[in-house]
Amino acid sequence: MAIARFPTFVIDCADPAGLAQFYARMLEWEVKEAEDWFEIRADYGQCICFQKVDDYTAPEWPGQDKPQQMHIDVVVDDLDAGEAAVIELGATKHSHQPGTTFRVFLDPAGHPFCLCSD
Structure with missing residues (x-):
């Protein structure tokens, strides 16, 4: 239990x-x-x-001087459409993109989050 x-x-x-x-x-x-x-x-x-x-001090990912303490992954049907939508909401696409099945963004407070393909 x-x-x-x-x-x-x-x-x-x-x-x-x-x-x-x-x-x-x-x-x-x-x-x-x-x-x-x-x-x-x-x-x-x-x-x-x-x-x-x-x-508050935002994390600076992928560096470790001010490391991320958490991040959120969310699944989208289409990475390109999802990217356009979160940028319109105020997200910033991170310059470091280590994969092909997900994209890394920063929310308005600087926390990394990922849009992931299913």
């Missing part, structure tokens, strides 16, 4: 409202707000949370 259940990812950032909106629009999830804390939730229950951190 599991010790715990229903894991939730919590992402540190300077602007939790803005980052929650970015991911909510990408995933078509609902945004819920609390003081210095935002969450997005799918209708089936999965959740990602965003908390405000004063003096």
